[in-house]
Amino acid sequence: MSFGTQDPHDGRETAGRLRAISDELSDRFYERADVVRTLVVTLLAGQHSLVLGPPGTAKSEPARELTGRVEGAAYWEILLSKFTAPTRMFGPIDVAALARGEYRQVYEGRATTAHVAFIDEIFK
Ligand SMILES: Nc1ncnc2c1ncn2[C@@H]1O[C@H](COP(=O)(O)OP(=O)(O)OP(=O)(O)O)[C@@H](O)[C@H]1O
Numbered sequence: 001m002s003f004g005t006q007d008p009h010d011g012r013e014t015a016g017r018l019r020a021i022s023d024e025l026s027d028r029f030y031e032r033a034d035v036v037r038t039l040v041v042t043l044l045a046g047q048h049s050l051v052l053g054p055p056g057t058a059k060s061e062p063a064r065e066l067t068g069r070v071e072g073a074a075y076w077e078i079l080l081s082k083f084t085a086p087t088r089m090f091g092p093i094d095v096a097a098l099a100r101g102e103y104r105q106v107y108e109g110r111a112t113t114a115h116v117a118f119i120d121e122i123f124k
């Protein structure tokens, strides 16, 4: 699946692919068609989704299955624990720059530069 085209024909093709992915995931995860649809809508709108529920009820897997299929997107994932430092998500201090008297963070390869970020166990 890929986004970002101007051609209306390609737009219809993208819509068709999104429907195919939604149908596939809705078949694979029982009673999760509404969750899958909501995830697709928020993904298209460029907004965040928060999936809440009891353990083992298909929250992480549908999120990963959907977001991992956006071709060309920088995908980033983290499993949080109560010991995860915020710098793991947003990038550490640039120590080399600090030695030169500059205070900077290394954003590359973190949530900061991702198109799609999947943050698991966020309340930890
Ligand atoms: N409704 C469902 N339909 C199909 N498979 C399911 C369903 N609910 C759970 N599973 C399966 O159970 C396993 C656990 O799912 P998942 O990792 O998405 O759970 P979770 O909600 O993120 O759990 P936790 O809160 O413990 O992180 C996966 O293999 C998933 O495919």
Ligand SMILES: [Mg+2]
Pocket (backbone or CB within 6 Å): 059, 060, 061, 120, 121
């Ligand atoms: Mg989970």
